[in-house]
Amino acid sequence: MGTTAPTYPEQIAAPFRLELTEAGFEQLLTPEDVENALNKKDGKISLVVLNSVCGCAARAARPGVLLSLFNEVVPDNLYTVFAGMEKAAVNHFRENFLLGVTPTSPNIAILKDGELVEILQRHQIEGKSAGQIADELVGLYNKECNKKNSEEEIAGMRSRFIDRYKVDPLGV
Known part of the structure; x- marks a missing residue:
């Protein structure tokens, strides 16, 4: 197999990819994708989820990231790259x-102008609930972000969240 071959069959990774891509995350599949997306000097905030098949990614990281996006202000760009799959x-x-x-994986990074602003690593994710992860991210968004969520964006995210998790993230 070698070190560049995916660690997992795509059938295992696919649902975990979908959890983020259906919420608007762009997949970074190649080094060129990573470079083109993140090495910009445009003043915009990028959220990058280093996705994983592990339990803490499924239980807290991905749902927490999705919950955080219901905040009034959010990152300008949403990206994901998958550990063990697109190794390069x-x-x-x-x-x-x-x-x-x-x-580590998973991790959740916030970047601006190609520079790391903040990161939640696996040891900061494990043992926390999705709500706790969301709260930490919301605090960072409130400090770093300027992009405002529209009512239409929130309604679409809410519908997808309810379909996927069978719970209303806004509690109404």
Whole structure:
């Protein structure tokens, strides 16, 4: 198989990809995708979820990220790269945008102008609920972000969230 082959069959990763892509996250599949998406000097905030098949990604990280997007202000760009699948893209992301950060997955990074602003690593995700993850991210969004969610965007996210998780994220 070698070190560049995916660690998991695509059938295992596909539902975990879909959980983010159906919410508007763009997949970064190659080093070029990573570079083109993140190495911009446009003042915009990018949220990058280093996705994973592990339990803490499924139980807290992905749902927490999705819950955080109901905030009034949100990142300008939403990206995801998948650990164990697109290994060259993940390596490029880690080597060029997470310099000095111990490699973990999942992780949730906020970048601006190609520079890391904040990161939640696996050890900061494990043992937390989706709501706790969302609260941490919302605090970061309120500090760093300017893009406002529209009522239409929130309604669409709410509908998708209810369909997927069978619970109303807004509690109404």
